Amino acid sequence: MGDKDDGLGLSLSLSLRCAQNQPSLKLNLMPLASPCMHHLQPKNTWNELLRSSDGDLDTRSFLGGLDVNRAPTTVDCEEEGGVSSPNSTISSISGKRNERHNVGDEVEAERPSCSQASDDENGAAGDDPRKKLRLSKEQSLLLEETFKEHSTLNPKQKLALAKELNLRPRQVEVWFQNRRARTKLKQTEVDCEYLKRCCENLTEENRRLQREVQDLRALKLSPQLYMHMNPPTTLTMCPSCERLAISSSPSLAVAASSIPAPTSAVVLNQQRPLPVSPWTTKPISHRPFNPAPESRS
DNA sequence: GCAGATGCTCACATTACCTCA
DNA sequence: CGTGAGGTAATGTGAGCATCT
Numbered sequence: 001m002g003d004k005d006d007g008l009g010l011s012l013s014l015s016l017r018c019a020q021n022q023p024s025l026k027l028n029l030m031p032l033a034s035p036c037m038h039h040l041q042p043k044n045t046w047n048e049l050l051r052s053s054d055g056d057l058d059t060r061s062f063l064g065g066l067d068v069n070r071a072p073t074t075v076d077c078e079e080e081g082g083v084s085s086p087n088s089t090i091s092s093i094s095g096k097r098n099e100r101h102n103v104g105d106e107v108e109a110e111r112p113s114c115s116q117a118s119d120d121e122n123g124a125a126g127d128d129p130r131k132k133l134r135l136s137k138e139q140s141l142l143l144e145e146t147f148k149e150h151s152t153l154n155p156k157q158k159l160a161l162a163k164e165l166n167l168r169p170r171q172v173e174v175w176f177q178n179r180r181a182r183t184k185l186k187q188t189e190v191d192c193e194y195l196k197r198c199c200e201n202l203t204e205e206n207r208r209l210q211r212e213v214q215d216l217r218a219l220k221l222s223p224q225l226y227m228h229m230n231p232p233t234t235l236t237m238c239p240s241c242e243r244l245a246i247s248s249s250p251s252l253a254v255a256a257s258s259i260p261a262p263t264s265a266v267v268l269n270q271q272r273p274l275p276v277s278p279w280t281t282k283p284i285s286h287r288p289f290n291p292a293p294e295s296r297s
Numbered sequence: 298g299c300a301g302a303t304g305c306t307c308a309c310a311t312t313a314c315c316t317c318a
Numbered sequence: 319c320g321t322g323a324g325g326t327a328a329t330g331t332g333a334g335c336a337t338c339t
Contacts, residue, residue: 133327171327177307178327181310184309
């Protein structure tokens, strides 16, 4: 299920793996869904988190103070438990695809008599199965608040929220799906912008370094100047953390560090440097990758 | 334990409607 | 008033996972 959302996503992040074993460039941008990181969590995490010990779903933690277990306040044309779903499960009509295909009657059955659209506009909506309903401010607000808490709903939560909002569960489900999509789209745009800046900075840094190389080559041709020049960029490694530090030339640190972070928190994990050791004349041989933790002596 | 069927939910792409400049 | 753009509700499809048989 590589392309599936884990549904948990309290942060959106984008990882750019530079190499195996190396920290990734990671953007944690918003406390929202994280559709890009499917691999991090199993998809049912919310459901599992919200499921109480007896296997029931704890919906009270959800909806921000809204007790979704209480009886619905509004008369719901979708019978309790029956919803409008033909398969008499908690799930909405989204349930069986086959049955969704018979939509003709199903939609008819589901449609508006009970949803918010059932009021005045519904007259028109009744005929056109695709008549669009506009959610009220209150409905949108509650949906947004709920979404902030978690970007996916378990069936019980969905049902409860639908009742609270006087909507069909399918509408709530659709709203959340669309909301996740919007979030992801926005996040992609932010990430894209950030990476663009990254790229520009690195390009600039690359140019600068190439100029530096050229200068050094030129200087090499006139050795008398050697003695008076500033030391070139050198790399030293901290023995304890094995990270490279730049001395003499601050330039190398520029590319990554000069990139302004996107609107929300960005963790830019710098690529772990090559194991160059200034304390030894011999280059460190690259150890084969060993997942087992190594004991340092 | 394994395989197939079924049900559910998801992401994603797309359509269709609504609103507004 | 007509129109195009943007927003978004709704639909269709394919896929992963859980459960059941």
